[in-house]
Every structure is written in structure tokens, then in C-alpha cells.
Amino acid sequence: MSHNFISSHKRDFSEIHKPKVSIKTFGCRLNQAETADIAASFVNNNYEVVPFGEPADICIIHSCAVTAKAESEALRLVRKIKEDLPCCKVIIAGCVSEVVPISRLYQFGADIVVGQKDKYKIPSLISASQNSTPSKIIPFFETTRALLKIQDGCNFFCTYCIVPYARGASYSLPFHEIIEKAHQLADLGFKEIVITGANIGTYNYNRKNLIHLLEAVESINGIERIRLSSLEISTVEYPLFYFMASSKKLCRYLHIPMQSGDDEILKAMNRRYSSIDYRAAIEKFLECVPNAGLGTDIIIGFPGETEEAFTATLKLVGVVPFSNLHVFPFSPRQLTRAAKLNNPVPSRIVKDRTQKLLELGKQKYKNFAEKFIGKTLKILIEKTTSENCEGWSEEYIYVISKKGNIPVNSIVEVIPVKYENESLRADFKEFA
Ligand code: SF4
Known part of the structure; x- marks a missing residue:
């Protein structure tokens, strides 16, 4: 996977109020859940969390070590960020930080290595004076x-x-x-x-x-x-x-x-x-x-x-x-x-x-x-356009319905009519 970074981010520093942090999450849902808490710890310490790939002062690689591939992707990304954005502080957290020798992580360019138990305290590790306890939840999830x-x-x-x-x-x-x-x-x-x-x-x-x-x-x-x-x-x-x-x-x-x-x-x-x-x-x-x-x-x-x-x-x-x-x-x-x-x-x-x-x-x-063709399914809308709405059914089937402009995060009832391209195509029935 390749990510584009802006090699020199010229910004009007007079407009900058908060340091920016971005987080790249590898691996399982557990890591994704924890990323939301890491993001919350930054927001509560007056940082701005920006989408990964945008210029940031701090990049956190929330890594996964379950496969060799996930581990090496995380390490390659650390190196790439340091090449593209030498001024950006790169922090590696998550499973890789626990199982890969720390000297190797520094060789790849990590500025800070954070173990599992410290990953919600990163703002305070960066600045001891800051509050490290997330006081409120911040909804940084990639789906609905x-x-x-x-x-x-x-x-x-x-x-x-x-x-x-x-x-x-x-x-x-x-x-x-x-x-x-x-x-x-x-x-x-x-x-x-x-x-x-x-x-x-x-x-x-x-x-x-x-x-x-x-x-x-x-x-x-x-x-x-x-x-x-x-x-x-x-x-x-x-x-x-x-x-x-x-x-x-x-x-x-x-x-x-x-x-x-x-x-x-x-x-x-x-x-x-x-x-x-x-x-x-x-x-x-x-x-x-x-x-x-x-x-x-x-x-x-x-x-x-x-x-x-x-x-x-x-x-x-x-x-x-x-x-x-x-x-x-x-x-x-x-x-x-x-x-x-x-x-x-x-x-x-x-x-x-x-x-x-x-x-x-x-x-x-x-x-x-x-098996669900002709039956009613409830889907949670994750994506919507002027023509279609799409989302997952309770049974974890991806469904696309021909009804536009349905708000994301609505739960609707649909009736599947056919299977096509790894999803069910369905008629819209009503809001559930
Ligand atoms: S050791 Fe790993 S695969 Fe086995 S139950 Fe625990 S988390 Fe799952």
C-alpha cells in the first residue's frame, strides 16, 4: 500500500493553533478500537487529529504483528514518512513495538517507541506537563x-x-x-x-x-x-x-x-x-x-x-x-x-x-x-449517493439498494432481488 505525503508542507504558521497528529492503524478491530482512544488522548490535550496522509506534526503508526507482512508494512511506512516528512515525529505503537527489538525500530526511523501499556499516554510522553487522561470519548472510527x-x-x-x-x-x-x-x-x-x-x-x-x-x-x-x-x-x-x-x-x-x-x-x-x-x-x-x-x-x-x-x-x-x-x-x-x-x-x-x-x-x-433474495433485510447505511444506498445486513451481507440520498447511519429495510459482484442488489422498502 502506498501513501502520498507532501514532502515539504509550507503552512502559514500564524494560522496554526494546534499541533496536528495523524494515526495509521494496521490490523484487527481491537487495534481500531484502541486508535479511537489514542486519538481521544490527543484531542483532550489540544491536538488536532487529521486524516492519515495529510501533513502532520506527529504520525502514529498503530502497528500489528500478527503476520510478517503487517509488521514489515508498518516498518516500511515509518521509513517512508521519515523520508517524505523529515520534520514529522514518527511514533510506533501497538504490537510491533512489543515484539520487534527497539534498536531495529529506531533504525527504521521511529522517533518514539511506545509499548502497549503506554499508548494512551503519548501526549504526556511528548510533554510531561500535559494531561494524559482521556476525559471524553472521541468517535474516530472509519465506518458507521x-x-x-x-x-x-x-x-x-x-x-x-x-x-x-x-x-x-x-x-x-x-x-x-x-x-x-x-x-x-x-x-x-x-x-x-x-x-x-x-x-x-x-x-x-x-x-x-x-x-x-x-x-x-x-x-x-x-x-x-x-x-x-x-x-x-x-x-x-x-x-x-x-x-x-x-x-x-x-x-x-x-x-x-x-x-x-x-x-x-x-x-x-x-x-x-x-x-x-x-x-x-x-x-x-x-x-x-x-x-x-x-x-x-x-x-x-x-x-x-x-x-x-x-x-x-x-x-x-x-x-x-x-x-x-x-x-x-x-x-x-x-x-x-x-x-x-x-x-x-x-x-x-x-x-x-x-x-x-x-x-x-x-x-x-x-x-x-x-438465500435472502425476496426476503426483507435490514441494512445500516454506510455509503449513499444520489442513486444508491449501501451497507451491511445483520448477517454481514453487503447490500446495494436503488434508492438515493438515504442518510448514512440510517437503518433501512430492503428486499434483495439478485446477487451481483459480491453483493446483493435490493429494492428499497422503508426506514426501519
Ligand atoms: S492465542 Fe491468539 S489465536 Fe489463540 S485464542 Fe489467543 S488471540 Fe486467538
């Missing part, structure tokens, strides 16, 4: 959905995953703080809240679990939709399925990483289930919430993945009615156990297998979406 962080860290130590090293042990945010933040987001006009964290199914604060949290968020006026980010199957209990089945606000969609359909590989990954457990839990889920959307992650080319193991994955993906597949080639991460395993899968084979699964994923998304 607001991200609500409830938990961080993970104790599961899947053998390929850097998260336990980069984010540390699992901890749950205080229940009352989360609910207060959800109220603030509702007051700011957000209708959809995405519950996010590194391993949200482990949420537990003073015996309040994820379902208690969902009940409390559901009772907030103004919030019309709640979406769950990725959940580990070993943390999902049936009460969640029943809750979703009866809830008026919790979107009928779960993203449950499967990673492999082969039991030997699942064991080598230190996943906490077998392929049979996975399938049984999904069957139960779909029995409770028929026609729900179901997403998953699959890692291709984990060390030792034989043709038989891949076939087992392909078969399981074939029988489980997934609507969204995220397919990742295995990326060995330093510190993890899987990085030391023998039997790497040749990259040509990884590419072929990835391609096969991506094609299967496209077909499954289409099959799932087509």
Missing part, C-alpha cells in the same frame, strides 16, 4: 460502526499466534466503564456497536460475563445493533446462542475461527477443540439461530499440513455453512512455538491451497447471500 473494547490479551497460546506475547495476559475491562462508554457512543449517535477484544469470550469482570455485558448494552436507548467480533469456539457457551436467538439487537452473525479441519494440525496449533467439537457447536448454533451468518478464519500451510490434512480442511469447510471465509497463509512469527516447527509447506503449495479455499469461500458467500 463504533468499536467497543471489552477485553485485551490472551492466555491461550495457540502455537502460531503472537498475541499473547504482544498483548500479554488476558484481562477484562471494568464492566461499568464499558457500559459508560457504550452510553457515550449511543449519545454520539452510533447505532451499531461492535464488541471487540483479543479473546472476548473470556470476558469476566467480577463474575460478569459476556452475556451480562450484552444484556446491559442491549438496554441502552439509541443502540440498535450489537455485533460480536471474533469468538473462540471453546469460550462460546450455548446461552450465547439462546441469547442471540431472542435478542432484538444482537446481530445474527458469529465469527468463529476454525483454522484447520485436521485434528493433528489443530493439536499442533494448540487449539482447544477437535474438528468434531467444532462442527457440533456450529450445528447447535445454527439450530438455535437459523440463517445466521457464520464467518471463520483458516490458516493454510501450517508446518506439517499434508495433502490429507488440507483435504480434511476443505471437506469441513464444504459441509459447514460458512458465509465468510478469511484465509491466511501461515506466517511464522518470532517467539511463537510454531515458528520453530519443521516440515514447512512449500510456498507454491500454500498458494494453490489458499486459492482453492478462496474460491470455495466466494461460492459459499454467494450461496448464503442468495
Whole structure:
């Protein structure tokens, strides 16, 4: 990805009142949720937050280390900003700052390296006199959905995953703080809240679990939709399925990483289930919430993945009615156990297998979406023009409706008429 920077930003300094900061976020929804808090800490310290790519006095790279690709993109970006804007202070925060040696980060041109626990205090690190406590929430989200962080860290130590090293042990945010933040987001006009964290199914604060949290968020006026980010199957209990089945606000969609359909590989990954457990839990889920959307992650080319193991994955993906597949080639991460395993899968084979699964994923998304043709779907409008409005359904299907000038952030009812270019085309029905 390339970014354009203005190499010398001549400005009328008499007009400048506030220093400008921009933030580039890599990686998951958890990082995106945290970016909003980092931005808030700057706004509360009298900085102006500008879109990334615009001239700024400070650029923050909020990095991701989950794959080697994400890590090197972040490092390349640090270097590019320093080349294009030598006067700009570049701060690297997030997972890369925890797992890459600090000397290497400085070599790439970072001016300041900020670890996970300090990332909301950056203004005070820059100037000790400034207030470092965000006093109010600032809605810096890239979509109409607001991200609500409830938990961080993970104790599961899947053998390929850097998260336990980069984010540390699992901890749950205080229940009352989360609910207060959800109220603030509702007051700011957000209708959809995405519950996010590194391993949200482990949420537990003073015996309040994820379902208690969902009940409390559901009772907030103004919030019309709640979406769950990725959940580990070993943390999902049936009460969640029943809750979703009866809830008026919790979107009928779960993203449950499967990673492999082969039991030997699942064991080598230190996943906490077998392929049979996975399938049984999904069957139960779909029995409770028929026609729900179901997403998953699959890692291709984990060390030792034989043709038989891949076939087992392909078969399981074939029988489980997934609507969204995220397919990742295995990326060995330093510190993890899987990085030391023998039997790497040749990259040509990884590419072929990835391609096969991506094609299967496209077909499954289409099959799932087509089930809704002729039925009423509710979509949250994210994009609008004079001719169309577009957005996601509860089940996470992208829908384009032929009705112009519908305000962004409205929830509307539509009736899909056909599937085209990875989305449903629909007739507009009414405002929901
Ligand atoms: S459950 Fe496994 S994959 Fe998910 S964050 Fe924890 S260690 Fe990583």
C-alpha cells in the first residue's frame, strides 16, 4: 500500500493553533478500537487529529504483528514518512513495538517507541506537563460502526499466534466503564456497536460475563445493533446462542475461527477443540439461530499440513455453512512455538491451497447471500449517493439498494432481488 505525503508542507504558521497528529492503524478491530482512544488522548490535550496522509506534526503508526507482512508494512511506512516528512515525529505503537527489538525500530526511523501499556499516554510522553487522561470519548472510527473494547490479551497460546506475547495476559475491562462508554457512543449517535477484544469470550469482570455485558448494552436507548467480533469456539457457551436467538439487537452473525479441519494440525496449533467439537457447536448454533451468518478464519500451510490434512480442511469447510471465509497463509512469527516447527509447506503449495479455499469461500458467500433474495433485510447505511444506498445486513451481507440520498447511519429495510459482484442488489422498502 502506498501513501502520498507532501514532502515539504509550507503552512502559514500564524494560522496554526494546534499541533496536528495523524494515526495509521494496521490490523484487527481491537487495534481500531484502541486508535479511537489514542486519538481521544490527543484531542483532550489540544491536538488536532487529521486524516492519515495529510501533513502532520506527529504520525502514529498503530502497528500489528500478527503476520510478517503487517509488521514489515508498518516498518516500511515509518521509513517512508521519515523520508517524505523529515520534520514529522514518527511514533510506533501497538504490537510491533512489543515484539520487534527497539534498536531495529529506531533504525527504521521511529522517533518514539511506545509499548502497549503506554499508548494512551503519548501526549504526556511528548510533554510531561500535559494531561494524559482521556476525559471524553472521541468517535474516530472509519465506518458507521463504533468499536467497543471489552477485553485485551490472551492466555491461550495457540502455537502460531503472537498475541499473547504482544498483548500479554488476558484481562477484562471494568464492566461499568464499558457500559459508560457504550452510553457515550449511543449519545454520539452510533447505532451499531461492535464488541471487540483479543479473546472476548473470556470476558469476566467480577463474575460478569459476556452475556451480562450484552444484556446491559442491549438496554441502552439509541443502540440498535450489537455485533460480536471474533469468538473462540471453546469460550462460546450455548446461552450465547439462546441469547442471540431472542435478542432484538444482537446481530445474527458469529465469527468463529476454525483454522484447520485436521485434528493433528489443530493439536499442533494448540487449539482447544477437535474438528468434531467444532462442527457440533456450529450445528447447535445454527439450530438455535437459523440463517445466521457464520464467518471463520483458516490458516493454510501450517508446518506439517499434508495433502490429507488440507483435504480434511476443505471437506469441513464444504459441509459447514460458512458465509465468510478469511484465509491466511501461515506466517511464522518470532517467539511463537510454531515458528520453530519443521516440515514447512512449500510456498507454491500454500498458494494453490489458499486459492482453492478462496474460491470455495466466494461460492459459499454467494450461496448464503442468495438465500435472502425476496426476503426483507435490514441494512445500516454506510455509503449513499444520489442513486444508491449501501451497507451491511445483520448477517454481514453487503447490500446495494436503488434508492438515493438515504442518510448514512440510517437503518433501512430492503428486499434483495439478485446477487451481483459480491453483493446483493435490493429494492428499497422503508426506514426501519
Ligand atoms: S485464542 Fe489463540 S489465536 Fe486467538 S488471540 Fe489467543 S492465542 Fe491468539
